[in-house]
Amino acid sequence: MIPSGMQLIDEEVADAGIAASSLAQAEVVFGIVDGVCQRCGQRTRHQLPDGRTYCRACIGLGRVTSTTRLFRFPSGPGEGGKLTWAGSLTPAQNAAAQAAVASVSAGRDHLLWAVTGAGKTEMLFPLIAHELAEHHRVAVATPRIDVVLELAPRLQAAFAETPVAVQYGGAPWPVAPAPLVVGTTHQLLRYYQHFDLVIVDEVDAFPYSQTPMLAAAVAKANRGPTVFLSATPPRALKQAARAGTIGVSFLVRRFHGFPLPVPHLLVAALKGVPKRAPKTVLHLLSQLTGRQCMLFVPRIDWLLPLAQALSQAGYTVQTVHAEDPERVLKVQQFRDGVVAVLLTTTILERGVTIPHCAVLVLAADDRQFSTSGLIQMAGRAGRSQASPDDPVWFVGGHITLNMLAARHEITMMNRRTP
Amino acid sequence: MNCLLCHQPLRDDPGLSGLLDARPLRLAQLCRRCFARFDQIDQQTVCPGCGRADSPSLCQDCRRWKAQGEQLLNHRAWFRYTAPMKDFIQQYKGLGDYHLHGAFADVLQVVGENQALVPIPSERGHYARRGFDPVLGLFGHLPLALWLTKADTPVPQAQKTRAERLLTRQSFTAHLPAKVPPRIVLLDDLYTTGRTLYHAKAALRAAGFEGEVISRSLIR
Known part of the structure; x- marks a missing residue:
């Protein structure tokens, strides 16, 4: 079998057991030419003690060095295919x-x-x-x-x-x-x-x-x-x-046709955070009226102290971050409604859909939060037809350009005619 | 400077005293958060023979070495072989990311007078493939004495079972200079059964070294 269209290094070719007759069809180049990795196109200056250079950028796929051979197999037209999906688009x-x-x-x-x-x-x-x-x-x-x-x-x-x-x-x-x-x-x-x-x-x-x-x-x-x-x-x-x-x-419209929830920008004194939960946050959480809340924080080490402060205030809290081995389970628990507040880093800013969920970004003025990140976090709210107007709050020590830009972009999207 | 593992900027500045101090300045290569993921061995409660963690008296392995007539290496290691350390070794030795070689340089210090630091060398075949010697990389900041050489073996230690490891034959030879200090500290990346290090010691003895031989490794 010829791995058509692929470019593989020596080790990969050996692992895959590709026959010599197939290899003969491949164009062969050296891994690094003029300090540029031929696989990933990045400049590299990292040297091995034996004098070779190697690429750190794409090392996860197997190391490319200046003596590595890169086999580029010929490609061709596709085999074709057709859509069997019976649904329809709006x-x-x-x-x-x-x-x-x-x-x-x-x-x-x-x-x-x-x-x-x-x-x-x-x-x-x-x-x-x-x-x-x-x-x-x-x-x-x-x-x-x-x-x-x-x-x-x-x-x-x-x-x-x-x-x-x-x-x-x-x-x-x-x-x-x-x-x-x-x-x-x-x-x-x-x-x-x-x-x-x-x-x-x-x-x-x-x-x-x-x-x-x-x-x-x-x-x-x-x-x-x-x-x-x-x-x-x-x-x-x-x-x-x-x-x-x-x-x-x-x-510009969600599948349910309602506009995006527009974030409210709030200024609060963030002194004592994360050991103490700011009054503003407690006040906002008291307004949830049956909703759950995703509470985003800028740093992993905020999670535990803040979770403690919030559970002292009477909320059931769960925390997640990128390296949390129980991440999937905890998100599932939140989905099941076992906990009221999910304290999380930006890891959950995308791809999570919880019906009936408010969003609160604490220290939204932190440099960690980009405009697109803020828009994505705000996008966790109002995703279900039953509750399209979940509130979104950006709470910061002051209001930053990123916060304003995020709100502006959301408003502009809502204003655009579908 | 950025952390070698997470690429976040390092915040630990040397400070005025660090800059003015007569001691050589040693900056961490890893940020505190990454470094904290590695499990440092508490040296108060280790096996006196091999440095195994939480084994205050001589462990089973070491009693076996003793029974075979070996003089124990009084081995000590800095870290346990936990998941983050396995990932590090995989990236460094497995994938061959030489850039990480100094990750623990600030911790891997061996102090003492009148001693030679002898690293366990890698086989020529492995060196040719990796382009570097992993142990030399890890301890490259120390003054090393390259007195050992290793012949090529068919299967690397890492791919053997425990029993197979212990049956490995001698593959080291030592070439000592005319004047040797009374003590040699062997350096390796990983201590598993001790087979490699005891072979290295035997090679030193065969070359006529009569002083004390102890050993250190990054991981136990």
């Missing part, structure tokens, strides 16, 4: 999807700017179907493994007769060539000029936004246009959209 979703199809057909990059909770995945179906019908190869790349695992079965169900390859760190590989690949953005480093369309989910999210290597990975793996998906696109993309260099379509 007119707004359909319009946004068709705009993306038009951009991609014209070979242009496209930004799908959809508010939090708009139903982005379904909107991708027409686009993917259009590309597969043309025998194009499509990759859907998302930053996190949890999202890959959630997305893959949905895509496989929507394209039931089409092979879908799922790739993330630790997944079994090599995978059989498939016209549709779902994986973490990192996995695109294993491809070279293979895809005719790459869809990048959550462009503004960690680690894509902070890791230039991942943008380079998308560019290297792709031979066609890129579609970016985001509720809070980074400035560069917004500017490109405004200048018309990339296509853009908006989805």
